[in-house]
Amino acid sequence: MNFSFHLSLCLLLLHISLPPQSVAADPPKQTQVDQNKDETRPRAKGKKQGSKIVKPRISDTVRANIYADNWFKLFINGNLVAVDSISFIPHNVVSVDILPEYPMTIAVMAKDNADKDTGLEYDNTKIGDGGFILKFGDGTVTNSTWKAKSFFHGPIEKDIAEPKTTHTPIPENWFAIDFDDSKWKQAVEHTEEAVRPKDPFYENDFQGAAWIWTKDLALDNTVIFRTRIASPPNGNPLPRAWPRGKIDESEKR
Ligand SMILES: [Ca+2]
Ligand SMILES: [Ca+2]
Helix, strand or coil: CCHHHHHHHHHHHHHHHCCHHHCCCHHHHHHHHHHHHCCCCCCCCCCCCCCCCCCCCHHHCEEEEEEECCEEEEEECCEEEEECCCCCCCCCEEEEEECCCCCEEEEEEEECCCCCCCCCECCCCECCCCCEEEEECCCCECCCCCEEEEEEECCHHHCCCCCCCEECCCCCCCCCCCCCCCCCEECEEECHHHHCCCHHHHCCCCCCCCEEECCCCCCEEEEEEEEEECCCCCCCCCCCCCCCCCCCCCCCC
């Protein structure tokens, strides 16, 4: 056996000893990894796919029915949730889905239709009156347990001939969870006859809710209401702590 024959034999044996699949062994494994990373695949219903995150569904929301004479904006736990889509007239009901979280601090700014300088409406010819009512699907309703404070009053002593008004500065954080409303008075309940709601009120569920304002339905024109709901008033169990995210509507970022 000469040297060159010996070298050829060794190379042949080395080639035979290499597993033929070793060169092409990676692609099937890579394909498997890619499948596991594919977030676009439809996931089996009701199964967690390697994640313990449970997201809320629309069936976890409740309906909020809100009517203001004449306008409102509403915050829940510091987040802007609903704004009356119609400025003053005609009167309307705003119905939105909300994802309740407890404790739930509700803060509402409500405005009667009133000129800022005279407190009058309809080209300074009339004194209008306010009113606010709300019902959530979890049983939350407006009543005299809410706090209420007026920030715009007039025309003072109903003087239409020479109307004067008072404006109280509105605190910047009036809608915050930790805002101190402990010195505010309770809201005052008013009768349906006094508020005289328009048709949309009767087409929506407000059963069990009371009309609220300050004691002066006619002359207090901008009123802020606040309340804190510890748990679902209808007795439902507390919802789990859903992942929610947070919208910053302040345009600060
Ligand atoms: Ca008024
Ligand atoms: Ca009004």
